[in-house]
Amino acid sequence: MVQPKKPFKRIVDKLVELKDTSEHMMDLAYSSLLLNSSELAEEVQALEEHVDNLHTEFELLVLSSGFKPEESKDFLGLIRLGVVTETIADAAAQIAEVVLRGIEPHPVLRLVIEEAEETVTRVKVSRNSSLVGKSLRNARLPEETGMWVLSIRRGKKWLRPQPHTVIKCEDVLIASGYSEGEEDLRKLASGETVLPE
Amino acid sequence: MASPEKIEYKPIPVRDLLIEMKDISELMIDLAYSAALFHSRELAEEVLELEKRVDTLAYILNMNAMLAARDAEDAEALAGVSVVATATDKISDAAADIAIIVLREIGVHPIVREAFERVEERLTRTEVKPNSILVGQKLEALKLAAKIGVDIIAIRRKKEWIINPEDDEIIKKGDVLIARGAPMGIQEFKGLAEGKIQKLEG
Numbered sequence: 001m002v003q004p005k006k007p008f009k010r011i012v013d014k015l016v017e018l019k020d021t022s023e024h025m026m027d028l029a030y031s032s033l034l035l036n037s038s039e040l041a042e043e044v045q046a047l048e049e050h051v052d053n054l055h056t057e058f059e060l061l062v063l064s065s066g067f068k069p070e071e072s073k074d075f076l077g078l079i080r081l082g083v084v085t086e087t088i089a090d091a092a093a094q095i096a097e098v099v100l101r102g103i104e105p106h107p108v109l110r111l112v113i114e115e116a117e118e119t120v121t122r123v124k125v126s127r128n129s130s131l132v133g134k135s136l137r138n139a140r141l142p143e144e145t146g147m148w149v150l151s152i153r154r155g156k157k158w159l160r161p162q163p164h165t166v167i168k169c170e171d172v173l174i175a176s177g178y179s180e181g182e183e184d185l186r187k188l189a190s191g192e193t194v195l196p197e
Numbered sequence: 198m199a200s201p202e203k204i205e206y207k208p209i210p211v212r213d214l215l216i217e218m219k220d221i222s223e224l225m226i227d228l229a230y231s232a233a234l235f236h237s238r239e240l241a242e243e244v245l246e247l248e249k250r251v252d253t254l255a256y257i258l259n260m261n262a263m264l265a266a267r268d269a270e271d272a273e274a275l276a277g278v279s280v281v282a283t284a285t286d287k288i289s290d291a292a293a294d295i296a297i298i299v300l301r302e303i304g305v306h307p308i309v310r311e312a313f314e315r316v317e318e319r320l321t322r323t324e325v326k327p328n329s330i331l332v333g334q335k336l337e338a339l340k341l342a343a344k345i346g347v348d349i350i351a352i353r354r355k356k357e358w359i360i361n362p363e364d365d366e367i368i369k370k371g372d373v374l375i376a377r378g379a380p381m382g383i384q385e386f387k388g389l390a391e392g393k394i395q396k397l398e399g
Contacts (some may be wrong), residue, residue, distance in 0.1 A: 012312040019313075024227070026288065030219065033281070077304040080294065081233075087291040088226070094284040098277040140348030142379030163380065177344055 005015045007065045011078060014058040018085040021051055024160055025048050027091035027150045031174055038151045040151070040174070043068045044096035051089040121147070121186070125171045128191040137163035139195065145188065146181035150174045209348060210264060211278060214258040218285045220250050224361055225292035227320060227350055231375050233295055233305045234313055235322050240351065240375070243360050244296035251289040258282045274345040275390045300328045319377045328392035337364035342399060347378030 032040035057069050059082060124129055131139050142148050151170040152159040159165060167173070168179050174184055186192040199202040225247050232240035249340065262279050266272045298305060325331055331339065339345045353373040359366065368374070376386055388394035 006372055008308060010308055015309065019230075026223070026226075029284075073302075073304040074306040077298055077306060078309065080298050081305070081309070084291045084294050087294070088288055091284040091287040091291070095281050096289070098280050118383075120212050137380070140379075140381055143385075144384050146343045148346065148379065178345070178361060180343055187247070 007061065009060065011061045011065060014054065014061060015078060015081060015085075018051065018054050018058060019084060021047060021054065021160075022085040022088040022092070024150075025051070027093040028174075028175065029092035030178065033121060034120045035174075036099060037098055038154050039153075041096035041099035043151070044092055045100070048089050048093040048096075051086060055082055055086045068171060072084050116182055120150070120174065120176045121182045122172055122174050123186050123189040125167055125169055125173065125189045126170045126191050129169070129189050130191065130194040131167045131188055132169045134167055134195070135163065136161055136165050136167065139167060140187075141175070141185065142177070144195065145177065145184040147175040147177035147185045150176055203254055205227070207257055209257060209261060211258055211261050211275075213256050214261065215278065215282060216343075217255050217284070218251055218282060218289075220361075221247050221254075222285050222289040222292065224350055225251070225289050226295075227377050228360070228375070229292040229295035229299075230313070231320050231351070232299045232312045233316070234320060235309055235375075236305070236310070237366055238297070238300060239353070239358055241296035241299040243351070243358055245300075245359070248289050248293040250298075250303055251286055253337045255282055255286040302361075319379075319383070320375070321377075321383050322373060322375050323387045323390040325368055325374060325390050326392040327374045329370070329390050330397065331368045331389055332370045332393055334368050335364070336362060336366050336370065339368075339397065341378075341386065345378065345382035345385050347376050349374050349376045351375040 025044050028040055028047070029044050031037070032044060058080065062075055062078055062082075065075070081116055131141075136149060149161045151174045152165065152167070153174065154168060154170075173185070173189065178183075184193070188195065206374075225244050228240055228247070229244045231237070232244060253301065259279055259282070262275045264374065267277050297303075304312075342351065349362060350360070352368075353364050354371075356368060374390060375385065385394060389397060
């Protein structure tokens with residue numbers, strides 16, 4: 001394997017963060033629409049600002065990396081990928097804006113998300129749930145319930161779920177997945193059912 | 198370059214159009230990154246085909262939304278629908294831009310690919326071995342999404358690509374499956390396809 005040079009590694013790390021954040025925004029934007037949640041929509045807007053900053057840092061890193069003329073194609077590829085993530089972030093912000101404008105979303109919009117292949121649900125983790133204290137990796141929610149956690153609300157903060165994020169009681173999990181899994185997740189969060197050992 | 202075709206009005210419910218646009222655009226993002234990750238021109242071309250489909254749907258959606266508005270209140274609500282559709286279309290355009298990077302050989306540097314592979318917990322490509330328990334199974338019978346949280350988004354069968362396969366598609370040996378899902382599920386899925394895991398739990 002080619003050992004990446006230091007500046008290159010920093011550039012790629014930034015790109016990976018851009019990609020992750022923009023996709024996270026897309027999920028959150030559709031969720032905000034379904035839940036008619038202006039908090040979630042505001043989070044998307046805040047993330048949009050974050051992505052704008054990240055993207056600028058990313059482009060500056062690329063431009064100041066001192067690449068050689070023969071490397072320019074590879075660096076063009078990087079810049080283009082960066083633009084793509086920015087476009088996705090913009091689109092997500094646009095969707096969230098519809099929610100923030102405060103018009104009661106047209107019934108058409110809400111039906112859309114519900115009948116799309118995936119559904120979005122919000123569950124609160126109760127004190128006696130077996131999820132408390134588990135990392136998302138160990139909770140294996142997608143495998144157990146088919147539900148994928150999009151975002152975690154803890155108090156006034158929205159956390160971006162990572163495999164090592166530990167679930168706490170009172171957390172609100174926003175998850176998407178197939179509608180069959182919704183009830184399973186709700187039961188796990190309430191403590192009605194327990195995660196298998 | 199061929200000039201774009203005229204798109205004719207079809208009476209399709211706005212809701213159905215939006216659902217299809219949302220599903221296709223999300224699928225396109227995953228397929229486009231898969232094309233970049235696995236360096237597949239064919240997959241990139243499929244993404245461009247889907248992009249045309251989303252464009253057409255967006256036009257038809259706007260036509261239907263215009264006809265659906267009877268008064269100012271309707272117009273207010275439907276303008277929101279139209280904005281969402283435009284944003285969804287924009288996402289599909291972004292996916293197409295990734296495909297173009299792959300097709301024009303602009304270059305996705307191997308180091309970028311490695312970095313994506315390292316963090317990409319959602320996408321995988323795997324070949325179905327003859328001794329895999331997936332061979333001969335219908336997708337709907339496997340219930341991969343419900344059991345391990347994995348979704349097959351494309352199948353390459355010899356020269357042919359099957360994008361977003363239907364429930365009644367039967368997996369054959371030698372198929373190359375592109376799937377998305379949770380990290381643990383993805384690992385299990387690879388084991389199943391490679392014949393290393395002989396039982397699907399759940």
